Amino acid sequence: MKPTINICDGCCCGRVNKSNMAVPTTELKALWNEHNLAQHVNLRVTSCLGPCSRANVTLVSTSEGRTWLGGIASEDHYQTLVDWAQNIAVNGPQHPLPDSLLTLKFTPV
Numbered sequence: 808m809k810p811t812i813n814i815c816d817g818c819c820c821g822r823v824n825k826s827n828m829a830v831p832t833t834e835l836k837a838l839w840n841e842h843n844l845a846q847h848v849n850l851r852v853t854s855c856l857g858p859c860s861r862a863n864v865t866l867v868s869t870s871e872g873r874t875w876l877g878g879i880a881s882e883d884h885y886q887t888l889v890d891w892a893q894n895i896a897v898n899g900p901q902h903p904l905p906d907s908l909l910t911l912k913f914t915p916v
């Protein structure tokens with residue numbers, strides 16, 4: 808199963824008027840193309856995934872399961888998702904998410 812990253816850019820995530828960081832969708836898509844990551848990891852920019860109170864939210868799906876990440880508030884976190892996808896391309900789909908992203912992990916209620 809090819810991993811998939813669902814990056815929420817919905818009614819709350821990415822809305823600066825709600826004190827959330829803008830989601831760098833254009834930059835992410837450009838990096839995905841630049842590094843040919845689509846053949847290794849799906850990148851999807853979605854509307855609301857549900858747990859808006861955790862904005863900005865990203866859902867990572869792998870053969871190991873689903874990992875919800877919330878409170879993304881820095882470009883570094885999005886860049887780390889790119890880095891992780893590049894590691895998947897090199898090391899295979901079992902490459903784990905880094906601790907810097909796992910600190911954002913939550914379980915939706």
Ligand code: FES
Pocket residue numbers: 815816817818819820854855856857858859860862863864
């Ligand atoms: S807008 Fe992102 S979870 Fe609702």
